[in-house]
Amino acid sequence: MRSVRQAWTLARSDLRYLLRQRETLVWTFVMPIVFFFFIGNITGGFGGSSSGVLSAVLVDVPESAGFLGDRFVDNLGRDFRVVRADTVSNPEAWRRRILIPENFTATILAGESDTLSFLRNGTGLNSEYDGIRIQRAAYTVLADMIVPLSRDEEVSPATLARVDSLPRNLTLQISKAGVQRDIPVGFSQAVPGTMVMFTLLIMLSSGAILLVIERREGLLRRLAVSPMSRAAVVGGKWGARLGLGMIQISFAMLIGAVLFKMDWGSNIPMLVVVLVVYASLCASLGILLGNLARTENQAVAVGIIASNVLAALGGCWWPIEIVPRWMQQLALFLPTGITMDALHRLVTFGDPSSAVLGHVAVLAGATVVVGAVSARIFRYQ
Secondary structure (H helix, E strand, O other), rough: HHHHHHHHHHHHHHHHHHHHOOOHHHHHHHHHHHHHHHHHHHHHHHHOOOOOOEEEEEEOOHHHHHHHHHHHHHOOOOOEEEEHHHHOHHHHHOEEEEEEOOOHHHHHHOOOOOOOOEEEEEEEEHHHHHHHHOOOHHHHHHHHHHHHHHHOOOOOOHHHHHHHHHHOOOOOOOOOOOOOOOOOOHHHHHHHHHHHHHHHEEEEEEEEHHHHHHOOOOOOHHHOOOOOOOHHHHHHHHHHHHHHHHHHHHHHHHHHHHOOOOOOOHHHHHHHHHHHHHHHHHHHHHEEEEEEEHHHHHHHHHHHHHHHHHHHHHOOOOHHHHOOOOHHHHHHHOHHHHHHHHHHHHHOOOOOHHHHHHHHHHHHHHHHHHHHHHHHHOOOO
């Protein structure tokens, strides 16, 4: 009990010192918000959504486009919320725009080729999907024209209306084969990813640097000759870093929910367990790096590089589903990747607590191993 009290006293003292450092405050409370905003907006175009809300598209239809232009617009209405350009004041500001050329119907009926123009801000899977749906609308117009032409009839609104009334001899029956899992995008990807990355970054930078400074200035040597046991010293240092990690995680969850409308789901207790175990591992890694680094520059360099590499490979910067399969498998061997997979299972996919028990076990085991190594090699000087 005496060692526990000593460790608790040292942890509180170290945590107060860490929270007084300007750099720690900036990277704990300011930079995560900035990353939430930018990464959330950037990753908003990586995937689709099954929410049932149609994407809006602005269509510029000149008066001379004719009935084929109107038919194309009607086909677009199956996949988009169509807005005509003559009903808005600033069409150039729209994210999706389709330009139908002048004399579109006359040109097509004359047997000449014509070009529909699709203008879109941004790239990614959503952009490609938009192109596929627009092509489907255009090819549907072409397919409808083939029917009267095959009967040596003139293509006109009347003949196309008869095509619409024809019975469909081939139908497609669609049923669900399981629960669809949408790729987490936008803030549902950015908020957990940034939180996981910055927790590791703070532990591997501020957490490690403080040990290097204390060793250089002889503060650890004073602890060595004090009545405080080695276990109490290591436990106190680890506890301070765990406390800082939990403060950062709590702040990130609160800001994510309030400012960025992040829905953390209903499985909060298991979510907390995952984050506590992850923060414990990060604290142990910070102690390990603080023992291995000989100078502050080494701690900074290794901490920043390692945290950024692990964040990128672990799916903190972008949805892990968009990278090659081998990278997805590699992520499950990294602490960031294991944690991100557990968070998405609980928050994004709504899996039960049992789905992440393996994740918790692996992170807890890694915490014990890294913590034991850190305690064994802990240096006072």
